[in-house]
Amino acid sequence: MDRNGCVLDVRDLRVSYHTAAGPVRAVNGVSFFLRPGERLGLVGESGSGKTTTALSLMRLLQESAVIEGGEVLLDGVDLLRLSEEQMRLARFADISLIPQGAMNSLNPMMKVGEQLRDTIRAHQHEGNSKVAIDARILEVLQSVELQASVMDSYPHELSGGMKQRVCIAMAILLNPKVIIADEPTSALDVVVQRQVMETLRRVQEALDASVILVGHDMGLMAQFVDRVGVMYGGKLAEVGPVRGIFKDPLHPYTQMLIKSLPNLDMKEDFRGIPGLTPSLLTPPSGCMFHPRCPHAMPRCSVDVPVLAEVKPDRWVSCHLYDGGQA
Numbered sequence: 529m530d531r532n533g534c535v536l537d538v539r540d541l542r543v544s545y546h547t548a549a550g551p552v553r554a555v556n557g558v559s560f561f562l563r564p565g566e567r568l569g570l571v572g573e574s575g576s577g578k579t580t581t582a583l584s585l586m587r588l589l590q591e592s593a594v595i596e597g598g599e600v601l602l603d604g605v606d607l608l609r610l611s612e613e614q615m616r617l618a619r620f621a622d623i624s625l626i627p628q629g630a631m632n633s634l635n636p637m638m639k640v641g642e643q644l645r646d647t648i649r650a651h652q653h654e655g656n657s658k659v660a661i662d663a664r665i666l667e668v669l670q671s672v673e674l675q676a677s678v679m680d681s682y683p684h685e686l687s688g689g690m691k692q693r694v695c696i697a698m699a700i701l702l703n704p705k706v707i708i709a710d711e712p713t714s715a716l717d718v719v720v721q722r723q724v725m726e727t728l729r730r731v732q733e734a735l736d737a738s739v740i741l742v743g744h745d746m747g748l749m750a751q752f753v754d755r756v757g758v759m760y761g762g763k764l765a766e767v768g769p770v771r772g773i774f775k776d777p778l779h780p781y782t783q784m785l786i787k788s789l790p791n792l793d794m795k796e797d798f799r800g801i802p803g804l805t806p807s808l809l810t811p812p813s814g815c816m817f818h819p820r821c822p823h824a825m826p827r828c829s830v831d832v833p834v835l836a837e838v839k840p841d842r843w844v845s846c847h848l849y850d851g852g853q854a
């Protein structure tokens with residue numbers, strides 16, 4: 529794998545939630561990289577581990593979650609090995625997250641300007657004057673096409689699209705190298721979705737940042753991202769350029785998903801395919817997909833496939849591509 533020059537390099541990330549019933553292996557050996565300025569999509573059925581992956585990169589997991597292994601290298605520095613204080617300074621300044629449902633988690637009791645000021649104060653290295661902080665906030669609000677008056681508004685006074693723009697503004701306040709957006713437009717209507725995605729694209733390009741977009745909407749993915757990673761049961765089944773994946777999906781799961789999209793113009797959700805999603809408490813042996821896979825071979829229920837580059841820039845985790853049916 530040519531990981532040279534990539535801004536983010538995630539290696540063999542493993543995360544479990546500890547529950548009364550036992551560990552839920554939500555992220556089970558995920559590896560991917562992100563090139564400078566690149567937009568990478570993460571798609572997959574509900575519960576496939578997208579949000580847990582995003583939260584792990586930020587080290588913002590709940591207490592019941594344990595990062596059991598792996599590396600998250602941001603410009604070569606492993607975020608998983610930073611002290612809490614170092615990580616606090618890295619958030620927003622180096623890597624930032626627009627969390628799933630972000631616009632509904634803005635503080636309803638605080639004006640938008642105050643929430644943005646708090647974000648800067650909490651994550652910057654040195655104290656800046658209020659004048660300097662407000663100047664930066666105004667600059668960022670303008671870049672996400674919001675008027676200065678939004679500073680004095682409470683979240684409930686804003687439309688959904690405006691609230692989501694506030695969340696984008698918050699994520700870029702400190703010029704991060706990587707922006708993770710977890711389903712940033714899922715609560716918005718289609719027209720507003722496209723506008724907000726355009727804004728995200730513009731600010732990302734202006735910052736020369738890289739983006740990880742988590743989502744279900746394949747139309748949005750096709751328009752926005754360069755490459756896409758398909759998650760299944762806490763693992764990456766396939767990673768590759770978005771057009772290549774649509775035209776020539778390699779993993780049987782991806783093939784079934786693409787086939788299940790009713791429109792070729794891809795204006796549909798990645799809803800999934802028939803059959804049960806795998807239990808992450810008692811996952812299937814071998815390949816997680818073998819109980820649903822039309823191509824399953826004897827070894828598929830025994831050997832765990834490994835994500836490997838089977839063609840230039842095409843990564844697949846499937847025994848069909850790793851040497852046959854032995």
Ligand SMILES: Nc1ncnc2c1ncn2[C@@H]1O[C@H](COP(=O)(O)OP(=O)(O)OP(=O)(O)O)[C@@H](O)[C@H]1O
Pocket residue numbers: 545546547552554572573574575576577578579580581590592628808
């Ligand atoms: N706090 C928790 N305790 C126990 N299990 C959890 C917890 N949070 C998530 N999980 C489990 O971890 C797995 C991955 O969840 P995650 O939220 O990362 O999936 P997702 O791909 O983001 O799903 P969605 O598309 O619904 O947002 C799921 O099986 C989920 O049930």
Ligand code: SF4
Pocket residue numbers: 779780781815816817818819821822823824825828833845846847848
């Ligand atoms: S490894 Fe086997 S079961 Fe898994 S996707 Fe490939 S063919 Fe199907």
Ligand SMILES: [Mg+2]
Pocket residue numbers: 578579580628710
């Ligand atoms: Mg999620």
